[in-house]
Amino acid sequence: MSIEDVLSRIDSDLPAATERLLELLRIPSISTDPAYKADCDRAADWLVADLQSMGIDASKRATPGHPMVVGHLGDGGPHLLFYGHYDVQPVDPLNLWDRDPFDPEVQDTPKGKVIRGRGSSDDKGQLMTFVEALRAWKEVKGDWPCRITFFLEGEEESGSPSLVPFMKENAEELKTDVALICDTGLFESKTPAIVTMLRGLLGEELTVKAASKDLHSGMYGGIAMNPIRALSKVIAGLHDETGRVTIPGFYDGVPELPDELEAQWQGLAFNHEAFLSDVGLAIPAGEQDRTPLEMIWSRPTCEVNGIWGGYTGDGFKTVLPSMAHAKISFRLVGSQDPLAIRENFRTMVEDALPDDCEVTFHGHGASGASGADISGPMFEQARQALSEEWNVPAAYIGCGGSIPIAGHFQQILGTEPMLIGFGKDDDALHSPNEKYDMESFHKGIRSWARILDALT
Amino acid sequence: MSIEDVLSRIDSDLPAATERLLELLRIPSISTDPAYKADCDRAADWLVADLQSMGIDASKRATPGHPMVVGHLGDGGPHLLFYGHYDVQPVDPLNLWDRDPFDPEVQDTPKGKVIRGRGSSDDKGQLMTFVEALRAWKEVKGDWPCRITFFLEGEEESGSPSLVPFMKENAEELKTDVALICDTGLFESKTPAIVTMLRGLLGEELTVKAASKDLHSGMYGGIAMNPIRALSKVIAGLHDETGRVTIPGFYDGVPELPDELEAQWQGLAFNHEAFLSDVGLAIPAGEQDRTPLEMIWSRPTCEVNGIWGGYTGDGFKTVLPSMAHAKISFRLVGSQDPLAIRENFRTMVEDALPDDCEVTFHGHGASGASGADISGPMFEQARQALSEEWNVPAAYIGCGGSIPIAGHFQQILGTEPMLIGFGKDDDALHSPNEKYDMESFHKGIRSWARILDALT
Structure with missing residues (x-):
């Protein structure tokens, strides 16, 4: 069975995969608010059960805060780790939502189908792209692509207080060849991207x-x-x-931006007018002697x-x-x-x-901030896989957001983080009416299948 | 029957007068919050019933907002008007109250007995000092001291939107020789005072x-x-x-402060260190070239x-x-x-x-701001009466707060406002744990009896 069979299986299973995501989105796992502690626990249980149903050795692991979900599968080939988070942001101001944030649904919009609800993009929808790719792989091929460790946390939106202690205590278990992190976006909603520069x-x-x-x-x-x-x-x-x-x-x-990165970023022809006008603004408000891309990525x-x-x-x-x-x-x-x-x-x-x-x-x-070392072959293999799926060359980019786990993988485990995600600029992360495009979900799943194929 | 008999009656009736005030304080008449509209109405009804029980021709008068309470009694002598307000401030932050703001009680404190609860000082307790003085007068003397009009509003804490239209529509009914307004305080908690200068x-x-x-x-x-x-x-x-x-x-x-008022204020020897240290502060924060009394009264x-x-x-x-x-x-x-x-x-x-x-x-x-014309005899008569009750010369002072009704009486009715009240600096107006000293309530009632005696 070839990768094409896996991709076909992903296409035909999309309705069922969507239903599974909606189920997870219905759990209001707001990590920053103590009132939702039991719901965070419920989201972890849901993930453990889902991974176990695929035959993965998964379990909930206690921390002083919300639990981790850890799973192991396969052997041979490179040892990959997959990281995502099952907790979500608070929902206020609630009156600006068009529907209950935890009663998600698939909606038709002028720009195509979207999955609407808190956590749809950040990060439950992204997390499930990897799970679904692996599910399809196993169903079609009957075996795993390589050795993979799942590492899912429930405190990302509240500063990850338990993360570093847990990583240190379980360093041997979590040390892998590369850490795949799905909590970032496409570049300007069209171009797949690997984030290599993250702000602290x-x-x-x-x-x-x-x-x-x-x-x-x-x-x-x-x-x-x-x-x-x-x-x-x-x-x-x-x-x-x-x-x-x-x-x-x-x-x-x-640091000042290296000349070669500056040149590559100029090549991206970032349209800051469109980026700002999407949210009703017009004027870059940062340091007046810096370019818009510097303001959001490197300053x-x-x-x-x-x-x-x-x-x-x-x-x-x-x-x-x-x-x-x-x-x-x-x-x-x-x-x-x-x-x-x-x-x-x-x-x-x-x-x-x-x-x-x-x-x-x-x-x-x-x-602190972190940057990935992209000199190993895996980064280029993944970039090629992304380019094939999206029919446009994937880019190495910066990211304004902070994903501290990327630095922790480097510093605690010596593992290089590879940040790949499929969110779009208008996903309304942390805002009312958060959504995840059905295209992001579908092609995200397909992208991971291609990446797994390319890395193994 | 002499004024001494009225004062004795006030002394012996104090427990019953206190119970009546507690009853009024139990009504959460927060005018600024629409959720308490029915309670504001209930407070107005309570006052109408209390005035009627004394034989006063009182009624509730509708406005687009909360109702007015208007009452008429007596004839002959000067025509006095009494103004107070039955609405109160919101109670947040509720967690800083030591008890339910609307479950008032008399408490023993190191400084003496206090009536604790929202509105105890601002303005239900002050309003009732006049009502109780009149009740005692009638009970002892069998008749009223002179012609008096009651005018009680329920929107003072929310900007009095209905006040000016009501005064204009009922100008003939409300025009009197002087308007007694009980919504101010003693000077530094010891000296009775008539406020003659009010900020807008x-x-x-x-x-x-x-x-x-x-x-x-x-x-x-x-x-x-x-x-x-x-x-x-x-x-x-x-x-x-x-x-x-x-x-x-x-x-x-x-305006710059007139020399004579400046001299009188210097004579008051205002202790701004004590005024500020009572609330945990030390440094006058206003215009640095002005005195502390100017900062709170005239700037x-x-x-x-x-x-x-x-x-x-x-x-x-x-x-x-x-x-x-x-x-x-x-x-x-x-x-x-x-x-x-x-x-x-x-x-x-x-x-x-x-x-x-x-x-x-x-x-x-x-x-805008307003100031009273104190040249008529009534101001001096009232000041003498206050001095007798408190055993210390009463003062003409300024007031930092705004009581717009004072200006309205002048401008709409041509009636001079006389602002006399018995609040103390530590009453916690508009704050958690508001209180009114039993001394303020008791000597306040006695003060009004003496003033009524002096003016008639």
Whole structure:
């Protein structure tokens, strides 16, 4: 039986594969919210059962947080690892969803069929592309392509607190020739891509406290320090007029783009006007002396992800609040040191606040950037397989998002990460009405079958 | 029967008067939240019934919002009006209350007995001081002191949208010789006071919108405009380094303090260190070239009362939000024009935002400052009565809060407002664990009896 038979089997099994994905999407496995702990567990159980049904030696492995799903199959050939995550982002603001985020369905749209629901693209749909490719392979060929280890986590959307300890404790079991990671996208929705450059992520939550209790702004307004005003000033000072981040030492370890990569990226002819206009914007808002692709792939950023303080309900309340809060994250590149930046950020905030304000910090993960070494033959084999499936040369690209696991594979296991995914720019990751194109799902499954064929 | 008999009656009736107040406090008449509409109505009914039980011709009068309570009694002598409000502030953050805000009780504290509950000081407890004084008067003397009109509203905490139309439609009925308003406090918790200078209030809510939907900060961070960053910059720019508000024309119509008032205020020996340290602060945060009393009584302010945007729940979500929101209010003095300031504020915000941001505004009330003409004999008669009850000379003072009704009485009815109240600085108005001292309630009732005696 040839690879063509496997691809045919994938085509004919697509309706059943879609039903399986919808089943997994119905489980609200929001890892960041403790109220959904049992649901995360249920999603892990579902995956264990599905892998076992294929004859894979899979099990749920406890951690202090949500469980890992680990599975082993096959022998001989290269030893591959497949990584994905079964947890999903929170769904607020819920009122902006057109349907229940956990009642997924296949919808016809002007751009084609989509699978709509939280986690459809990030990352349950992507995760299942690999599972379905392997299922079809086994059904058609009666055997596995090579030795493969599954490693699925349930804490990716909440900073992966259990990941590093688990990898260290189970290093021998998880060490493989390459780690296939399916949590990225196509390039501009058309070109398959292998991500070779990933930004790191540093998360900080801060609370600025002024008065010991909420005050009446009539009685205290003017004389009492307003913590929202103080926090706003701190946030306004995080960037200078040219869009550069002002934290001392922030750009230490930020490399200039190598000439050859710069040339390749220019060849991609990235249409930043279209990229921005898709979401109602027009003007690149980053460092003014950088290209749009640099802004999203190779330059570090500082973004406020949330802010709150005082009265935020309907109507008006003339309160002078006691506290104001913000969640701020940094995307890191090159050899920027997350812990040094955290320290410099905190010192800068403390120095910037007026004497009548106190600040407390809560860290939310700190991972450096990573890049893959693409010199081995496997990267080129996978790139060829992708190019065949999509009928267009696959690209090596950067990625603005942070997938800390890529760095962990390198540093803890010495395993090179290969990031291949099929998401599109308009998938609404982390947003209301998340979707995954049926084309992404279908051709994603087919892509993995071709890659498995090329690597073995 | 002399005034001493009325005061004795007040003393012996205090337990029953307290029970009546607790009954009124149990009604959660939060005017700003539509969910409590029926409760506001219930509070109005309770007051009508209580006034009727004293033989007062009282009724509930419909408005497009919450109803007014109007009552008439007596004849001859000066015609007095009494104003108070039966609505209360929202109770959030609820978790900072030591008990259910609407299950009030009398508590023993190191500083004496207090009545704890939402509205105890603002304004149900204050409102009932006048009602109880009149009840005792009638019971002891068998007749009313003079002609009195009650005028109680239920929208004071939500900008009083129905007040001006109602006053205009019923001007003949509400026009009196003086309007007694009980919604202010003692001076520094010890000295009775008549407020003769009140700041105005302008409320603005703004929404800054950047992208058409929430974005993933990994994919769009750096290149896409962040509306929280844009809003923070606007807020940070509302004050200069010296604490002055930067809106063009903001200080037009702000008068310098007359020399004689400046001298009187210096005589009050206001202890701003104690005023601030009571709430955990130390440094006057207003215009650096002004005295603390000016900051809270006679200078205009700009305060952010609420801010929100992006992910504000537990954990972390690397969202780049589509929108950010703030509620901002201005305290106005002298002849500052609220509508001109609103316009200049909006223009300044629009000009300050980057091109990729849109802003929408929602106005929440706009009232200028007001001052009372204290040259008539009634003010001095009332001041003497207060001095006798509290055994210390009563003061004419300013007030940082805005009680727009004072200006409305002057402008619509030609009636001079006389603002007398018994709240204390630590009453926690608009905050968790609001209270009203039993001393304020008791001596407040006695004060009104003495004032009625002095004015008639």
